[in-house]
Amino acid sequence: MASLSLCGAATSQTASTGSQALNTQIQLGDVIAGQTLDVQSASNGATLAATAVGNSATAVGQGGAVDFESNQQMSGTTAAQSNPSVNGDAGPTFVTATSATGNNATSGTTGAAATGNTEQVDNGPGTSATTFANLGGYADISSASSTAVGNTQAWTVSDGSLNATSTQSNTGVTHSETDVAANGSGTATYTATSVGNDVEASTTNSPVTLSISQSQTGASTDAAVFATQNNAGNFTTAATATGNNANIVSDSYGTSVGATQDNAGAVTATANGTIGAWSGTAASAAYGVGNSVLVSNAGSYTGVANDQTNEGAITINASLLSSAGGGAGSAASVSATGVGNAVSAYACATCNGTLAIKNRQVNSGSVHTTATTSTFGVNSVSSSSSAIGNTATFDVVGGSN
Secondary structure, three states: OOOOOOOOOOHHHHHHHOOOEEEEEEEEEOEEEEEEEEEOOOOOEEEEEEEEEEEEEEEOOOOEEEEEEEEEEEOOOOEEEEEEEEOOEEEEEEEEEEEEEEEOOOOEOOEEHHHHHHHHOOOOEEEEEEEEEEEEEEEEEEEEEEEEEEEEEEEEEEEOOEEEEEEEEEOEEEEEEEEEEEEEEEEEEEEEEEEEEEEEEEEEOEEOOOOOEEEOOOOOOEEEEEEEEEEEEEEEEEEEEEEEEEEEEEEEOOEEEEEEEEEEEEEEEEEEEEEEEEEEEEEEEEEEEEEEEEEEEOOOEEEEEEEEEEEOOOOEEEEEEEEOOOOOOOOOEEEEEEEEEEEEEEEEEOOOOOEEEEEEEEEOOEEEEEEEEEOOOOOHHHHEEEEEEEEEEEEEEEEOO
16 A cells, blocks of 8 residues: 655645545745844854745655656746844854755655656746855854755655656746855855756666656756855855756666756856865865756666757856965865766666667757866865866666676
8 A cells, every 4th residue: 555645835735545646736926935044143053944845746655556647837936045144153053055946746655666747847937046144253064055946856766666757847047046255164065056957766676767858948047156254174165057957876677768858048057265264175166067867777777868959058157266375284176067968877887787878969059167266375276177068978887786
């Protein structure tokens, strides 16, 4: 018997126990979450979270087959914003997490078959997650993250099988931004992540047959981090922007994935870190890709039919700046990577693994990357700037089966 549950962010539902979940969710209005914190000090730490979701559904089985038939539509704006400010010290932690998702769905089972057909449409103005953080004193750990996703579908199966189709369309802007002004912390991590469409599958001892179709036609998918801090042990800024993403991880004897991805919008990632002094490593990394497929199988057979088309401009900028005298005895690292289309597929070498690949990649968008480093008194500096139109990696590597 399978136990199934459905929940909606805008409208909450509960499904009866059974082997099939039929889900239709339509959100026409805006879904907006805001959070503001303004205190003088927080000796025991400060934690802030803001989350906005247009539609959310979950159908999970335990020991029984699950068929998940789902249609989700988000026609409004999905937005989350956090505004934390601690004027003095924040003790052990100064942490902010901001996330916005247009459509979210999860399905799977244990010890049985998981099947389904899911469609997600985000045709609203866009999805946005923004953080504006201020730390006037010191915290042992300071972090701020902003994550914006138009559509995301997850499949999870253990000791069964997966046979499903996921279709996604996003016509809006997907935007994430993290702005931080801080005095000091032992470890500082500031990130922004934007994904137009996302499909994730994670299976254990379960053969996979998965068909994916993703279309990103919104004007842009962009992620930006702007962080300024006086001092830190380790200091990291990272921005990641992806038009369409599919990530499949399995360990079965048979994994077959068909993926069609089309990105027409601009993809922009900017990571800008400015640090006065640090004792460990200061790093700034920006990564952007129009279409991305990863199929990693620690089993014997991996089949991939991949078709990717990117028409959007890819613009990636990463920079790390320090004031005079800053960074003595430490390392600095800057990387900017931009890709039009990327696909990787792996099978297990130690179990006579084989690959069956059919790949087509077309990129007509420009790819521009820039890495800038300006530091004083560091022991080592690493800087890279990589612009790639199309990349494909197919390999038989070490595995467990």
